[in-house]
Amino acid sequence: MKLLPLFIRRPIEAVYERRLASTLVGLPRPQNVGIMLDGNRRWARKAGHSDVREGYRAGGAKVTEFLGWCSAAGIEHVTLFMLSDDNLGRPAEELGPLIEIIEETVRDITAEGRSWEVQVIGSLDMLPGAGARVLKEATAATAGRGGLRVDVAVGYGGRREIVDAVKSAFEQHMAAGGDPAELVERFEIEDISRHLYSPTAAHTDFIIRTSGEQRLSGFLLWQSAYAEMHWVDCYWPAFRHVDFLRALRSYATRERRFGK
Secondary structure, three states: OOOOHHHHHHHHHHHHHHHHHHHHOOOOOOOEEEEEEOOOOHHHHHHHHHHHHHHHHHHHHHHHHHHHHHHHHHEEEEEEEEOOOOOOHHHHHHHHHHHHHHHHHHHHHHHOOOEEEEEEEEEEEHOOHHHHHHHHHHOOOOOOOEHHHEEEEEEEEEEHHHHHHHHHHHHHHHHHOOOOHHHHOOOOOOHOOOOOOOHHHOOOEEEEEEOOOOOOOOOOOOOHHOEEEEEOOHHHHHOOHHHHHHHHHHHHHHOOOOOO
């Protein structure tokens, strides 16, 4: 089917978007959202780029736009899945440029004038070169800004996070002079939740994944116990505001049971 010319299609899309936004007024909104920014390389190939890094650059530019949508929608906390711990095993010639693009993206969303409080989560000690230092320095300037809380997951793995949370709980207990056996006896769910990389994100409401894939791939394994899932067919660089609004509509129509 032949597409309408842009000068006709865009006004029609704008009207549809405004109507869709109006239907969301007063409906439930997720407060804690995780998003998997998937499909950057496939987008680049589909767009005819010989260098897949163009997909990551386009995806990085989309992040700032997306966070603006979240702020406008009244969402309180967003976790961006940008690089898994498994991805750290990629060849150096691919991983190095990818981390540079992530650094550029983080510098952009933490720039002066942004009203977002940003932190980087994951196994930062596993990043090559000065990546961890650059990311930490960029996010440190946002402490206390208030507004939307943003976690950038880099070198992140959900199973690794749970292991680290258990270790942290025991280390804290023993540092205070406690007996490990006593902690084992009374260990509860909240003992892990309090020691996650980002404890305030312990109860994620909504997870979105672009690219059409329908799996978590280790993202927020603990936090997603009762999260609603939304799969989007488009690749991340092509994710539009209307796709975001449709995701919010999908969330609003669900009855959350929390396992009951």
